[in-house]
Amino acid sequence: MKKAPTLATSSAALPPEGAQSALGRPGGGFIRTRIKICGLTREQDVDAAVAAGADAIGFVLYDKSPRYVTPVRAAELARRLPPFVTPVLLFVNESATNIAAACTHIQSATLQFHGDETPQECWESSQHGARPFLRAARIPLGEAGRDFDLVKYVSDYSNAQAILLDAEVEGFGGGGKAFNWSLLPANVNAHLVLSGGLNAANVTDGIVQLRPRCKTLAVDISSGVEVDAPGGGTIKGIKDAEKIKQFVAAVRAADQQLISEHHV
Numbered sequence: 001m002k003k004a005p006t007l008a009t010s011s012a013a014l015p016p017e018g019a020q021s022a023l024g025r026p027g028g029g030f031i032r033t034r035i036k037i038c039g040l041t042r043e044q045d046v047d048a049a050v051a052a053g054a055d056a057i058g059f060v061l062y063d064k065s066p067r068y069v070t071p072v073r074a075a076e077l078a079r080r081l082p083p084f085v086t087p088v089l090l091f092v093n094e095s096a097t098n099i100a101a102a103c104t105h106i107q108s109a110t111l112q113f114h115g116d117e118t119p120q121e122c123w124e125s126s127q128h129g130a131r132p133f134l135r136a137a138r139i140p141l142g143e144a145g146r147d148f149d150l151v152k153y154v155s156d157y158s159n160a161q162a163i164l165l166d167a168e169v170e171g172f173g174g175g176g177k178a179f180n181w182s183l184l185p186a187n188v189n190a191h192l193v194l195s196g197g198l199n200a201a202n203v204t205d206g207i208v209q210l211r212p213r214c215k216t217l218a219v220d221i222s223s224g225v226e227v228d229a230p231g232g233g234t235i236k237g238i239k240d241a242e243k244i245k246q247f248v249a250a251v252r253a254a255d256q257q258l259i260s261e262h263h264v
Helices: 043-052 071-078 096-103 119-125 142-147 150-156 203-213 241-262
Strands: 034-038 056-060 086-091 110-113 133-139 162-167 188-194 214-221 226-228 234-239
Touching: 034 086, 034 241, 043 056, 043 234, 043 241, 056 071, 071 086, 071 096, 086 096, 096 119, 110 119, 119 133, 133 150, 150 162, 150 188, 162 214, 188 203, 203 214, 203 241, 234 241
Parallel strands: 034 056, 034 214, 056 086, 086 110, 110 133, 133 162, 162 188, 188 214
Antiparallel strands: 226 234
């Protein structure tokens, strides 16, 4: 899998000009990077993600996705989760009625809006803020990412618990593509979730680059922890337990690197 573009090695660990002084929280202190594993369809993959230390598990309720599960199936899988591991339900341009119906199966779920939902639609579908939600921002690939106004996007979706940064690809995510992280603004007043083309080899670089630019940073992975397909690519929806462990270990290594370099 192609690694995302990076900053020069000599400056990769340095906060960009204008970044927040504290890593993860204004005023000081270190908040560890939270981890979401998305697109799960099997019991053994849920168990593997939990065992590796994931903080959240994502279920895709978009029926055009190869990782799609029904609300009933998502509920079956979510019942395996221990306390303090959050189920996340991913929707793409779904009606508020259908979202409410799906949520009756998983009362503790966080919502994730990954389509063209407006701020008002997100607010209404979250039952006017009764349920926390993430809003995906689809960042164009390459130099086109420079023109994406993330600061305005954060302002528009200010009711979101966090903004999830994904690459703009056909099919509303899950394509294993990474956007150019270095083009993001130096200071974003929001909780961010980095997604799109992540794997154990590049997530450390992503965390080091983006952590100083936002309130807190989490990471979200799907295709990067899937089983390799015989002809190339991955088997969508089927996770690899060893890849999950390697990814979580890489995230923890990034946290330790930041603590060491910035003496947090």
